[in-house]
Amino acid sequence: MANRPTHGDGYDDPAYRTTISYIDRSRLYYASKGFDTPYRWAKNRTAPIARLTKPLSEANIALVTTAKLASPPQDDSHVRTEESNSARQSGFLPFAVPTSDLPPLATDDLFWHKKATNTDDRETFLPVEAVSGLAEQGFIGSLGPRIYGVPTVYSHRRTASYADSVTQWCEEDNVDAVVLVPI
Amino acid sequence: MSLVARRLESAGIPTVIIGSARDIVEEVAVARFLFTDLPLGNPCGPPNDRHAQLDNVTMAIQMLESTVASRTTVQAPVRWVDDQWRETFMKPHDSANI
Numbered sequence: 001m002a003n004r005p006t007h008g009d010g011y012d013d014p015a016y017r018t019t020i021s022y023i024d025r026s027r028l029y030y031a032s033k034g035f036d037t038p039y040r041w042a043k044n045r046t047a048p049i050a051r052l053t054k055p056l057s058e059a060n061i062a063l064v065t066t067a068k069l070a071s072p073p074q075d076d077s078h079v080r081t082e083e084s085n086s087a088r089q090s091g092f093l094p095f096a097v098p099t100s101d102l103p104p105l106a107t108d109d110l111f112w113h114k115k116a117t118n119t120d121d122r123e124t125f126l127p128v129e130a131v132s133g134l135a136e137q138g139f140i141g142s143l144g145p146r147i148y149g150v151p152t153v154y155s156h157r158r159t160a161s162y163a164d165s166v167t168q169w170c171e172e173d174n175v176d177a178v179v180l181v182p183i
Numbered sequence: 184m185s186l187v188a189r190r191l192e193s194a195g196i197p198t199v200i201i202g203s204a205r206d207i208v209e210e211v212a213v214a215r216f217l218f219t220d221l222p223l224g225n226p227c228g229p230p231n232d233r234h235a236q237l238d239n240v241t242m243a244i245q246m247l248e249s250t251v252a253s254r255t256t257v258q259a260p261v262r263w264v265d266d267q268w269r270e271t272f273m274k275p276h277d278s279a280n281i
Contacts, residue, residue, distance in 0.1 A: 012266070018269070019206075020204075020272065021206045022206055022223075023206050026273060028275050029273040042186060043210050044210075046253065047212040047214050049192055049250075050192045050195045050196055050214070055248075056248050061244065066184055111223065112224030113223045114224070115268075117221075117229075117230065120230060121230040123227060123228075124225035124227050124229070125224065125225060130237050131240060139241070159186045163187040167191055167196070171194075175196060176196070177244075178188070178191055179198070179201065180198055180199070181200070181226055181227060182204070182208075182226065183226065
């Protein structure tokens, strides 16, 4: 108890919350590096909600990941023209790849707890086997034919454009519901 | 990712997020959120723990049918092996954290 956390959380002390606030942590962390203007997260008081229109046992369910492709997509014609060349070169682009022939994914450039864990087990962040198994059991109708990728970019505008791409892909694939898994 | 979920919901496609950054997802505000209180990197469950991963994914998918109101968060019972990771992430002045 002698060394109280300076970053807002303290899992072992009832005077502090257990669950990490990533908003607080990132603001304090970057401030300690001299970045005085914190990132402004999107904030909403309400959220739209749609209803499943069929039983889960008949639903086609797609997965969305924030992992990137180990090799950037050859065809990036779906990406809006305002995307910068650096985004293309770094592979931080939205993608749709066949579920049955999933290319290698990369997570090294992403923001996760590299001291505490690893991402060697893909099922920890993209549960293809788990959802496929639920489809085989009849718990859901099917896993979507494509896996969608949306990179984490700190731009609401670019994320909105990526969201449009994912929505279009879901409509093309007759997706009934989506499970999104941010790493 | 939460902004993508909101866009899909607005287009009539129900969503659920499985994630470990509780405050970020809840501030953006989404329809359905399964919170797994684990280090960032393994939102579906600890590495090689197929049982926990399947439990979490099943719980999330069930929310697609069972959630009554928007902005519903369900906290999964999954736990990391210890709690040390909470102290070692993004400590101010730590140079080799992320």
